[in-house]
Amino acid sequence: MFTFLARFVTLALYGCFKLFSRQHYLPLPPGPSTHTFAGAQKLLPRIHPWKTYAAWSQKYRSPLVSFRVYNRRTIVLNTREAIHDLLNKRAHMYSDRPKSWMYHVLCGRGNSVFNISASNERHARYRKLIQSGLGARAAKKYWELLEAEVDNLLQGFRRSPQDFEKHIRRNAAAVIMKMAYGYSILDEDDFFIGVAEEAAQISGWALAPGRWMVDYFPILRYIPSWIPGAHFKRQGEAWRVRLQDLSEVPHQWVKGQMASGTYTDSFTSRLLRPDGCTFVDPDEDDIIKWTAGGLYAGATDTTISAMISFVMLMALHQDVQRRAQLEIHEVTKAHNRTDGLPRASDLGELKYLVAVLKEVLRYAPVSNLALPHLVTQDDEYHGYHIPAGTTIVANVWAVTRDSQTYPNPDVFDPERFVAKDGDESTQQPDPRLFCFGFGRRTCPGTQFAETTMLLTMAGILSQFNIWCNKEAGAPQVDFTTAITSCIVPFDINITPRSI
16 A cells, blocks of 8 residues: 555655656747847837737747846747637636736726636626626517617718718717617717717726736835826726726716616616616626626727728729628518618528628637736647746737738628528638637627627618729728727718618
8 A cells, every 4th residue: 555655645745756857848930039127018019009910929839929128027928829729718817907006906807707716706797697687588689779860870871971981980889888878979079978089098008018017016006196207097997987987987877877766777777776676786786787787888989990891992992882782672672671681680691791791700800808817827739838827819810911811811801701602611710700709708788789880781782883983092001009990081071872
């Protein structure tokens, strides 16, 4: 017995030693040479960082690139295989979020749907509520709302087509505010549209890599805000107040409406009083507030980005536009829709329009860099050591521009996603696999988002022609740099169609 135990202990110790030694001596993924103290802080580009990371991946011939900013290490995943292998297959240790002391603590956003740790029990509760309110089954009950808001959008296009961006922003905010809170947005200058846009800007500034020393040296958060050099502390406190509007103001508005007895049924109202009589306890109330705030923050900005890119691409690609319009016409005619306007129930028949949506998401991803993940355990991949606590970033742009996955990736071509002779295996990989998050961070409202975008696209194309004057040369396509991204708008014309 003693001999057996001795052998078992020896083998166990040897195995641990080999594992530790292997991980300890494996190299980190390659990356640029950096400064001793600041690391790669000065090398991080302010514009289109996804392009720089993809270039590094090509330079070092590695799907993973690594760099350090002060005392924090980041590894960027630049291929779909690496993203899938780590963020999906090993989701149990790649689904956390890195801590941003500036944004999560000083700005008070640590409990938001997007920032909460996967190990926090709130994360599961958030996802369950969103799934119940926006899942595939639940999405159908919002069809009437979506159709009504598309009608409002089209009226705006007819009234002032040059203001199409404002109309798109109003539409996206109106859908979410009505669905989440029962609040009606009547014009483009509504308070809550401004709140969403300001919150998105603040989030981008507060989360900028290398910008805030407190993110790398958290002890700085204890510095009194009044002393010289504590500007970051005063800025964080000011942003905290402004960001409270994102979740607190609409939540309290719903509660006030419910107390008065004159409210519109919504995601929030149903959850606040599930039995129709008694309000939930304060803990559940807080969960609901952050969940609804996440819907408002996430869905609005991403939908706006996708729809602006869609309009720009239709102006550039008349052949794609005409084919989608013909399909819409044939479907609405078959259903005797005299106004030519498609309904949500028609979307399943608009196969080419779905291909257009896929190509918009591939060509102009709403998030060229996915929100960062955090690995919670030491890991090994392709002979590289990935230390626990490393920030992991999926370079979605590098995947959607990979010529091995998408031949001629710089060409906008929905035919990539049209089955040849009915054979679906001839289609290129669905970019929606990369555009809605990964692992335990995959967006649970994907079905609702797709329905919203498709119905908006179908409505616009059924009623309008979009074009640009190419006599002066084709417009240069460029992309905005933020948490969400879209094609930078250029001059276009939007004119009514004869139905």
